[in-house]
Amino acid sequence: GENVEQHPSTLSVQEGDSAVIKCTYSDSASNYFPWYKQELGKRPQLIIDIRSNVGEKKDQRIAVTLNKTAKHFSLHITETQPEDSAVYFCAAPRHGSGNTGKLIFGQGTTLQVKP
């Protein structure tokens, strides 16, 4: 939607613990929600995305859940490993874009996984 809020801005967990990052959006018409991972000095890369016709999607240790009523979606990483340390960005389509076109990115969450 037009505004995407992401929390927390930083997150530190012990290796093996779970990490959860949450985003809220404002446009109820938004129907596509990707998550990008940016390792230090690297380019952002898509790690998982979800469309609004499903409530959850899982890919190995990562999962995304979507609550359309509350207009929020979350990234869940289980059994965290040091290589999960990175900045994670959520995104949602800009108002009126539907599931294509411009994405509004959250401000990012810096995840640190301590060995």
Place this chain on the structure above:
Amino acid sequence: GAGVSQSPSNKVTEKGKDVELRCDPISGHTALYWYRQSLGQGLEFLIYFQGNSAPDKSGLPSDRFSAERTGGSVSTLTIQRTQQEDSAVYLCASSLEAQGRNIQYFGAGTRLSVL
């Protein structure tokens, strides 16, 4: 196949000079985006090209910034009369908006330093 290519990878310029940043998208991708990422910050949308449609320039911070996309492929972002606050990493991304997904593939970015 080749990913999104940006050049130069680094650019150091003096305040007041003009700079041109280049982006070669993935072949066949109809959508192209420019973002700005300041140190430790999120992805600030600048401009969006989609096919032959008029570009969405709503994110350009001032009239010193302009971009064009020739032949629906290569794009150039031009910053005139650079200022120190223009120092950032400029990221380009391309996507093929299909099947309800907008997967953006990012280039490695151009790190601009304005002295």
